[in-house]
Amino acid sequence: MTEQKNNNVLRFMTCGSVDDGKSTLIGRLLFDSKMILTDTLNQIEKTSKKRGMNAIDLSLITDGLQAEREQGITIDVAYRYFTTGTRKYIIADAPGHEQYTRNMVTAASTAQLAIILVDARKGLLTQTRRHTYLSKLVGIKHILVAINKMDLIDHDESSYHQICKDYLQFANDIDLVSPGVNIEFIPMSALNGDMIVERGDSLTWFKGPTLFEFLEKLDTSEDIKESTLRFPVQFVCRPHASDNKELHDFRAFMGRIESGLLKVNDKIKVLPSGHESKVIEIRVGDQLINEAIPEQSVTVSLSNEIDISRGDMLVHQNDSINAVKDFSAMVCWLAEAPLSLSRTYLVMHTTRVSKVKITQIHHKVNIQNLEMENAETLKTNDIAQLSFKLAQPLIVDNYEDNRSTGAFIIVDESTYHTVGAGMIQSIA
Amino acid sequence: MKKLLTHLDWLESEAIHIMREVAGQCSNPVLLFSGGKDSLCLLRIAEKAFRPGRFPFPLMHIDTGHNYSEVINFRDKKVRDLNERLIVASLEDSMKKGTIVLKSNDEPRNKYQSITLLEAIEEYGFDCCIGGARRDEEKARAKERIMSFRDEFGQWDPKNQRPELWDLYNAKVHKGENIRAFPISNWTEMDVWQYIERENLELPSIYFAHKRDIVRRNESIVPITEVTPIKAGEKIENIMVRFRTVGDITCTAPVESEADDVNKIILETASTVITERGATRLDDQTSDAAMEERKKEGYF
Ligand SMILES: Nc1nc2c(ncn2[C@@H]2O[C@H](COP(=O)(O)OP(=O)(O)O)[C@@H](O)[C@H]2O)c(=O)[nH]1
Ligand SMILES: [Mg+2]
Numbered sequence: 001m002t003e004q005k006n007n008n009v010l011r012f013m014t015c016g017s018v019d020d021g022k023s024t025l026i027g028r029l030l031f032d033s034k035m036i037l038t039d040t041l042n043q044i045e046k047t048s049k050k051r052g053m054n055a056i057d058l059s060l061i062t063d064g065l066q067a068e069r070e071q072g073i074t075i076d077v078a079y080r081y082f083t084t085g086t087r088k089y090i091i092a093d094a095p096g097h098e099q100y101t102r103n104m105v106t107a108a109s110t111a112q113l114a115i116i117l118v119d120a121r122k123g124l125l126t127q128t129r130r131h132t133y134l135s136k137l138v139g140i141k142h143i144l145v146a147i148n149k150m151d152l153i154d155h156d157e158s159s160y161h162q163i164c165k166d167y168l169q170f171a172n173d174i175d176l177v178s179p180g181v182n183i184e185f186i187p188m189s190a191l192n193g194d195m196i197v198e199r200g201d202s203l204t205w206f207k208g209p210t211l212f213e214f215l216e217k218l219d220t221s222e223d224i225k226e227s228t229l230r231f232p233v234q235f236v237c238r239p240h241a242s243d244n245k246e247l248h249d250f251r252a253f254m255g256r257i258e259s260g261l262l263k264v265n266d267k268i269k270v271l272p273s274g275h276e277s278k279v280i281e282i283r284v285g286d287q288l289i290n291e292a293i294p295e296q297s298v299t300v301s302l303s304n305e306i307d308i309s310r311g312d313m314l315v316h317q318n319d320s321i322n323a324v325k326d327f328s329a330m331v332c333w334l335a336e337a338p339l340s341l342s343r344t345y346l347v348m349h350t351t352r353v354s355k356v357k358i359t360q361i362h363h364k365v366n367i368q369n370l371e372m373e374n375a376e377t378l379k380t381n382d383i384a385q386l387s388f389k390l391a392q393p394l395i396v397d398n399y400e401d402n403r404s405t406g407a408f409i410i411v412d413e414s415t416y417h418t419v420g421a422g423m424i425q426s427i428a
Numbered sequence: 429m430k431k432l433l434t435h436l437d438w439l440e441s442e443a444i445h446i447m448r449e450v451a452g453q454c455s456n457p458v459l460l461f462s463g464g465k466d467s468l469c470l471l472r473i474a475e476k477a478f479r480p481g482r483f484p485f486p487l488m489h490i491d492t493g494h495n496y497s498e499v500i501n502f503r504d505k506k507v508r509d510l511n512e513r514l515i516v517a518s519l520e521d522s523m524k525k526g527t528i529v530l531k532s533n534d535e536p537r538n539k540y541q542s543i544t545l546l547e548a549i550e551e552y553g554f555d556c557c558i559g560g561a562r563r564d565e566e567k568a569r570a571k572e573r574i575m576s577f578r579d580e581f582g583q584w585d586p587k588n589q590r591p592e593l594w595d596l597y598n599a600k601v602h603k604g605e606n607i608r609a610f611p612i613s614n615w616t617e618m619d620v621w622q623y624i625e626r627e628n629l630e631l632p633s634i635y636f637a638h639k640r641d642i643v644r645r646n647e648s649i650v651p652i653t654e655v656t657p658i659k660a661g662e663k664i665e666n667i668m669v670r671f672r673t674v675g676d677i678t679c680t681a682p683v684e685s686e687a688d689d690v691n692k693i694i695l696e697t698a699s700t701v702i703t704e705r706g707a708t709r710l711d712d713q714t715s716d717a718a719m720e721e722r723k724k725e726g727y728f
Contacts, residue, residue: 009438009439079571079614088439090614105593106593220432224429235484237480250480254477285476285479295441297476407593411600418592421593
């Protein structure tokens with residue numbers, strides 16, 4: 001094929017305080033790796049001039065919405081794309097502004113890597129700690145601390161090392177440092193382009209990779225544990241083609257592998273019913289495959305007729321997982337309207353929906369100092385541990401073990417707004 | 429064992445997942461099909477998502493009446509081959525009803541599509557429209573959700589979007605409200621072409637380099653047709669061009685190109701210097717915020 005041989009996809013987010021240089025960094029990355037196209041540049045140049053700036057303001061590339069252009073701040077998550085010889089990148093540009101914590105959680109939920117910006121002059125700020133905590137909460141396994149604006153501290157090596165030390169101390173305090181989590185540091189100047197794509201000649205004491213090299217080399221693949229098959233059924237295919245003998249009784253189950261492996265001849269059971277069966281065929285489109293891997297959308301045929309519908313989950317027969325009606329979870333409250341303990345809500349989890357009552361608020365995390373507090377209710381951006389009681393059983397894992405079957409959203413029954421994001425912590 | 433999907437497989441799988449969520453959650457969805465390359469990718473994804481069953485939704489074309497005949501012929505052939513149902517909602521009908529009032533007959537009609545679309549949504553009671561928009565097309569789109577909520581007036585409120593976390597999509601709406609679902613949100617123009625190549629997708633011929641009568645007007649190439657006549661003082665040239673998007677004739681401009689097959693288009697795209705909309709949409713250049721304004725009005 002042609003020039004672009006992309007092996008896989010890497011999704012990352014950028015976070016930091018307002019003005020740490022997130023937008024400039026992304027702009028620089030796209031600009032220096034030649035991913036910005038000329039008419040976009042022309043527009044940016046015009047806008048920069050209109051605002052009385054001399055040089056092109058690279059942050060305008062990512063700051064998309066009108067309100068932002070007027071206020072000069074990022075107010076929502078924007079997605080950007082670029083491709084290199086090795087992979088396709090999806091960038092979520094998350095806002096640094098305090099009242100938009102929920103947007104950061106949103107961006108983090110699909111990210112494999114968080115780039116946390118630190119202003120070299122200021123060192124670790126409350127915001128840095130908060131973003132690190134949220135990245136950990138949402139289960140991001142790769143963290144890159146980008147120590148930016150090195151040009152403003154004369155590219156001083158010892159200040160850089162001090163910030164790294166402070167950061168690791170903090171990471172240790174919140175139990176982020178562990179064998180499963182990868183934390184790295186790069187000093188840089190997004191404005192001048194040092195250590196983004198080019199090394200520049202101001203940070204010669206730094207021997208590590210540039211941001212670009214780091215991204216290209218990062219290995220985000222995880223060991224697939226065969227035994228943890230999770231296949232939530234999204235849709236049941238019943239062609240009912242009475243004129244076609246082959247299709248007359250055809251039934252297949254459509255969905256995506258969330259974890260583990262699904263192979264032809266696997267002995268599976270359906271939850272919550274517990275009915276057992278065997279895999280006869282796995283297809284992607286009209287192509288037969290022998291095994292399906294995580295994130296793959298497939299169509300599965302089984303050996304015998306059993307009752308399966310959307311919301312059911314296929315797992316291996318020897319799996320001890322059970323459907324549950326009670327659990328506790330860490331929740332980020334997203335809505336303007338506060339949580340009400342007297343109302344019922346809906347929970348959307350994999351392909352299943354259930355009514356739910358929140359029975360208890362155990363504690364709320366004070367996001368300033370990360371201490372636990374008591375709380376009567378939750379308002380926008382609050383993070384708290386809650387207990388849930390469900391009307392329908394769900395097939396769940398702890399979020400720590402499985403980012404797909406451990407996650408859910410809370411939906412307001414009357415407005416249908418998405419009001420909360422939950423990560424399951426313990427199953428009753 | 430460690431294994432990752434390649435980028436095209438990953439994008440395809442994500443898009444299939446989104447389409448199946450629409451089918452699973454919505455009671456009366458529709459897929460918007462223009463005959464263009466992005467919506468052709470959607471059709472292939474729908475095949476992979478739902479065959480050997482029928483699609484759990486009809487297809488719908490919002491017809492501006494300003495079409496290249498190649499595209500309409502192609503559209504009809506495609507629908508016959510798939511053996512699916514096509515609804516054509518035409519701007520001309522809205523004009524007859526008086527809900528669209530043109531300022532002049534040769535005026536670009538793209539901006540009126542939202543009116544006909546909203547009328548069709550109401551007439552058929554659709555609760556979700558699947559569209560082929562991509563986030564890389566335009567700045568305002570970069571912030572749009574995969575399942576994007578529209579109120580009763582079809583309006584998008586960029587400051588009050590439903591948060592979208594993991595791949596848990598909330599497509600719940602009340603009667604009259606609507607979801608726009610964008611399964612290929614995360615694709616770029618390059619991804620689309622690579623997918624077309626890999627899947628051997630057929631396209632309307634105007635996507636490939638061909639000779640055409642054009643004039644050069646304000647740095648754009650304007651094809652000379654019945655609805656886009658030559659103006660005084662202009663000179664017709666006959667040059668090799670191809671279209672990067674298909675749509676209303678009056679606001680779709682071709683680019684100069686010799687690329688007459690998919691592979692050459694991929695090579696050209698890899699070295700291209702102008703973004704798709706900037707080059708080929710005569711109506712988006714008016715202002716930085718043009719698209720955002722149109723989206724707020726219900727454009728998809
Ligand atoms: N001196 C210096 N200024 C920078 C650097 N990176 C960003 N800036 C400036 O810091 C300001 C805020 O940057 P921006 O990218 O908008 O920050 P954001 O709010 O995190 O997106 C802008 O004026 C940038 O030009 C850097 O490395 N060095
Ligand atoms: Mg910014």
